[in-house]
Amino acid sequence: MSDQSLRGGAGAAGTGDSAVPEGEAGRIAAFRERHGLPGLVDVHTHFMPERVLRKVWAYFDSAGPLTGSPWPITYREEEERRLALLREFGVRAFTSMLxxxxxxMAEWLNGWAADFAARTPDCLHTATFFPEPGVEAYVRRAVADGARVFKAHVQVGAYDPADPLLDPVWGLLAEAGVPVVTHCGSGPAPGKHTGPEPMARVLARHPRLPLVVAHLGMPEYTEFLDLAEQYPRVLLDTTMAFTDFSERSAPFPAHELPRLADLGDRVLLGSDFPNIPYPYAHQVEAIERLGLGSAWVRAVCHDNAAELFRLP
Structure with a gap:
């Protein structure tokens, strides 16, 4: 059965109906069994205030002209159902990327995320920031309050990550060793400050920053692999990479697979759940079909993030 038939097509999601694939938990359980995985750790999942999430979904509903392809939301569910689905899939830890x-906006979002993490033990306490007066103070408070990962979205925020207002923030997070999942690549459409060069300027000033490059830096895969090789604390997440959806518009270059294999201890599973236009199972199976072996799959889908976040 194709992924298109599983998700029920763009129309279902576009009208606000769920298109959750039937039997998907079993499909993911079989994947885990094939590779001896105790569970999955997903560093790129989205939970946010409902009114904010609805606006995000509305954006994706209208994203066809931007991406060149419809973008149905497969998991358009209420919050508790989305949490239940991740647990059914065997995801033992995840994030609330916002x-x-x-x-x-950022300080208010951080307050919501702290409350969400407090009532959701399997969620890694997530926070965010924006280049604005007072940013260093509220990032410092978030770290003191137990934030374990931050999200920076250079494309949506339309800001230069090397903005002087953010320099103390990157330094603080580098010193604290708190990872920052950053959408800095130019997919699905380039922004004024996307691409490798702005982040390269940040890393030149803060070489110990634990930067997680979202989407493997799609479509600038090669350049972000270069940064990962240059800076030992740069990691990459797999979000949407290798899937049929992304391969149509931004294929991962086959000649870079050996480099990706060599960086296997610094690649992390990410999915973009719930905002993906295909089943969750397809993301993990797309990683599997790279043919890099079970040890690599185990590291990417569980062990690397379990070590990074010191999961028990």
Missing amino acids: YPHKAG
Whole structure:
């Protein structure tokens, strides 16, 4: 059965109906069994205030002209159902990636995320920031309050990550060793400050920053692999990479697979759940079909993130 038939097509999601694939938990359980996985750790899942999430979904509903392809939301479910699905899939730890698109939002989002993490033990306490006066103070408070991972979205926020207002933030997070999952690549459409060069300037100033490059830096895969090789604390997440959806518009270059294999201890599973236009199972199976072996799959889908976040 194709992924298109499993998800029920763009129309279902576009009208607000769920298109959760039947039998998917069993499909993922079989994947885990094939590779001896005790569970999955997903560093790129989205939970945010409902009214914010609805706006994100509305954006994806209209994203066809931007991406050149419809973008149905497969897991358009209420929060508790989304949490239940991740647990059914065997995801033992995940994030609440959230991000501001303007000044004045980040601190409020961080308050929501702290509460969400407090009532959701398997969620890694997530926080965010924006280049604005006071950013260093509220990032410092979030770290003190137990934030374990941050999200930075250079594309949506339309800011230069090397903005002087953020320099103390990157330094603080580098010193604290708190990872920052950063959408800095130019997919699905380039922004004013996307691409490898702005982040290269940040890393030149903060070489110990634990930067997680979202989407493997899609479509600038090669350049972000270069940064990972240059800076030992740069990691990459797999979000949407290798899937049929992304391969149509931004294929991962086959000649870079050996480099990806060599960086296997610094690649992390990410999915973009719930905002993906295909089943969750397809993401993990797309990683599997690279043919890099079970040890590599185990590291990517569980062990690397379990070590990074010191999971028991």
